[in-house]
Amino acid sequence: MGQTIIEKILSNKSGKKVGTGDIVVAAVDFVMGQDGTSPLAINAYRAMEGQKLFDPSRVALVIDHSSPSPLEGVSNLHTLMRDFSRETGCKMYDIGDGVCHQLMLESGNIGPGSLVVGADSHTCTYGALNAFSTGVGSTDLAGALISGKMWFKVPETIKFVCHGTLPSGVYSKDLILFLIGQVTADGATYLSAEYTGEAIGALSIEARFTISNMAIEMGAKAGLMEADEKTFDWVKRYGGSGFTAVSADPDAVYAKVLEYDVSGLEPQLAKPHRVDNVAPLSELAGRPIQEAVIGTCTNGRLEDLRIAAGMLKGRRVSPDVRFIIAPASRDIYVQAMREGVLETLVLAGGAVVTPGCGPCVGTHNGVPSDGETVISTANRNFKGRMGNRNAEIYLASPATVVASAITGQITDPREFVSR
Amino acid sequence: MEFKGHAHKFGDDINTDYIISGKYKFKTLDMNELAKHVMEDLDQDFYSKITAGDFLVAGRNFGCGSSREQAPLAIKYAGLSAVLAKSFARIFYRNAINTGLPVVECDTDQIEPGDELTVDLAAGVIHNMTRGITIAVKPLPPVMLQILNDGGLAAHFRKYGEFKLDQEENDGL
Numbered sequence: 291m292g293q294t295i296i297e298k299i300l301s302n303k304s305g306k307k308v309g310t311g312d313i314v315v316a317a318v319d320f321v322m323g324q325d326g327t328s329p330l331a332i333n334a335y336r337a338m339e340g341q342k343l344f345d346p347s348r349v350a351l352v353i354d355h356s357s358p359s360p361l362e363g364v365s366n367l368h369t370l371m372r373d374f375s376r377e378t379g380c381k382m383y384d385i386g387d388g389v390c391h392q393l394m395l396e397s398g399n400i401g402p403g404s405l406v407v408g409a410d411s412h413t414c415t416y417g418a419l420n421a422f423s424t425g426v427g428s429t430d431l432a433g434a435l436i437s438g439k440m441w442f443k444v445p446e447t448i449k450f451v452c453h454g455t456l457p458s459g460v461y462s463k464d465l466i467l468f469l470i471g472q473v474t475a476d477g478a479t480y481l482s483a484e485y486t487g488e489a490i491g492a493l494s495i496e497a498r499f500t501i502s503n504m505a506i507e508m509g510a511k512a513g514l515m516e517a518d519e520k521t522f523d524w525v526k527r528y529g530g531s532g533f534t535a536v537s538a539d540p541d542a543v544y545a546k547v548l549e550y551d552v553s554g555l556e557p558q559l560a561k562p563h564r565v566d567n568v569a570p571l572s573e574l575a576g577r578p579i580q581e582a583v584i585g586t587c588t589n590g591r592l593e594d595l596r597i598a599a600g601m602l603k604g605r606r607v608s609p610d611v612r613f614i615i616a617p618a619s620r621d622i623y624v625q626a627m628r629e630g631v632l633e634t635l636v637l638a639g640g641a642v643v644t645p646g647c648g649p650c651v652g653t654h655n656g657v658p659s660d661g662e663t664v665i666s667t668a669n670r671n672f673k674g675r676m677g678n679r680n681a682e683i684y685l686a687s688p689a690t691v692v693a694s695a696i697t698g699q700i701t702d703p704r705e706f707v708s709r
Numbered sequence: 710m711e712f713k714g715h716a717h718k719f720g721d722d723i724n725t726d727y728i729i730s731g732k733y734k735f736k737t738l739d740m741n742e743l744a745k746h747v748m749e750d751l752d753q754d755f756y757s758k759i760t761a762g763d764f765l766v767a768g769r770n771f772g773c774g775s776s777r778e779q780a781p782l783a784i785k786y787a788g789l790s791a792v793l794a795k796s797f798a799r800i801f802y803r804n805a806i807n808t809g810l811p812v813v814e815c816d817t818d819q820i821e822p823g824d825e826l827t828v829d830l831a832a833g834v835i836h837n838m839t840r841g842i843t844i845a846v847k848p849l850p851p852v853m854l855q856i857l858n859d860g861g862l863a864a865h866f867r868k869y870g871e872f873k874l875d876q877e878e879n880d881g882l
Binding site: 313315325326327329330333334337338339340355356361363364367409410411413425426427428429430432433436437439440441443475476479480506509511564651652653670672673674675677679 | 722724726727730731732734735736737738749750751769770773774775776777778779782796798799800803804807808850852861862863866867870871872874875
């Protein structure tokens with residue numbers, strides 16, 4: 291019987307042929323924690339009487355969620371992480387370096403066939419590099435830090451086949467929001483997702499990251515794609531080598547196969563307060579917004595900032611809108627600076643904040659006030675997510691966010707974009 | 710292990726941001742402090758309504774969203790003895806087992822807010838005393854049971870120094 295991508299990766303990493311439902315203890319290639327989860331993982335490491343890391347060169351801690359620290363309590367936990375890094379010799383990414391997931395993607399350590407665990411639910415992002423990467427809690431992470439292994443139940447796979455070509459002004463964010471709306475927030479729970487079809491193949495690697503990033507929003511354990519030239523180009527650009535593509539067998543068995551033609555898709559938004567509460571833009575156009583955010587591990591990449599700058603050249607955002615930009619990494623920040631992208635965004639009325647998670651997680655960098663509406667490129671719009679339970683959050687593509695920032699209301703980006 | 714208490718009922722898709730908001734979790738490792746804010750964005754007075762031993766009862770996909778282990782810990786430190794739900798999101802489920810918070814999969818349509826329940830984890834049965842009915846419990850997957858029986862994952866690691874699990878066919882996660 292043929293195998294899915296995740297069955298193959300888990301077979302490779304556990305040293306035996308495994309199938310759906312098997313419990314495996316698999317070797318991990320890389321382990322990552324961020325500042326919301328690492329302090330508890332360090333506690334768990336001590337409780338496990340950990341003496342050393344399985345391999346310090348394959349462990350990274352990242353300060354990105356509350357970065358730079360806005361509070362003394364946060365500062366003390368950051369210091370706990372820095373001390374642990376010095377003690378164990380693992381890689382430490384500090385303030386200004388960027389969002390953990392973008393840093394992992396840019397590390398050269400992760401590529402086709404890799405197995406990565408991270409104490410952050412959006413670790414599934416690296417699925418776009420044909421890697422099985424998944425989010426775990428702090429105690430599981432501590433187990434991986436010590437042993438270099440993790441236990442998994444081999445999941446069934448749900449396959450999304452996307453045919454056709456995305457229309458101009460419609461992006462991978464619109465596609466993944468649409469798919470989440472179709473299957474709902476628990477439509478892929480305990481399952482691995484595979485995204486395939488010519489519409490996925492046509493996407494840039496950065497656009498693919500957006501899709502895999504949001505696999506968790508349908509409950510999935512992984513959001514995998516097949517490797518192609520774009521995948522290997524990305525990995526090579528960051529010094530990665532020695533990876534081998536992992537493809538699903540033609541006779542692999544799937545829990546479900548869903549096929550869509552994306553050629554007629556219009557821009558999509560997730561409405562408050564659920565990511566699967568998705569509607570086409572035409573149903574929402576005209577709603578006033580007070581804050582617009584571009585950034586996060588979903589859409590804070592160079593391609594996203596270029597789209598924003600392309601639309602804002604010679605324009606300004608509405609005086610009634612606060613426009614916040616959080617580049618996903620230092621590398622992206624510098625490149626956007628060199629290209630004049632940041633200059634355009636700042637002159638258009640934008641406020642650039644430190645590379646990192648920005649205002650997405652509700653600790654700082656743009657907490658909305660009571661009764662306000664935010665439009666954001668992030669991946670979650672739960673009540674209170676941005677720090678105020680009395681505000682509303684819409685999720686959309688960078689183009690829709692920028693179009694809405696210009697007019698001060700939810701606006702179709704196709705009025706501003708031409709490809 | 711038998712628990713007795715009243716049901717506090719919530720709906721489907723309760724995410725970990727609702728269980729413990731991001732604005733608190735980055736500040737401290739003091740779980741007693743975090744526990745005061747449990748479920749705050751859905752019910753501002755929730756913490757004050759809890760009597761030790763009570764149950765958090767919910768619908769489908771409990772614990773979806775972020776991987777924060779502060780979520781099961783905040784529930785545990787708030788004095789709730791277990792979470793009963795129709796289904797659980799996978800990261801939360803693992804985190805709950807690893808940190809010693811009992812999670813029980815069952816038909817929660819048979820439980821109304823305020824109902825008095827006894828939950829017998831070993832026997833795998835819930836008695837709804839208010840309604841005089843018994844509710845069946847989906848058994849824990851064997852691998853999870855093994856971690857629980859070792860006293861949680863930290864104790865498992867103190868004992869073996871690594872993941873030492875029976876790798877046969879399992880039903881569940």
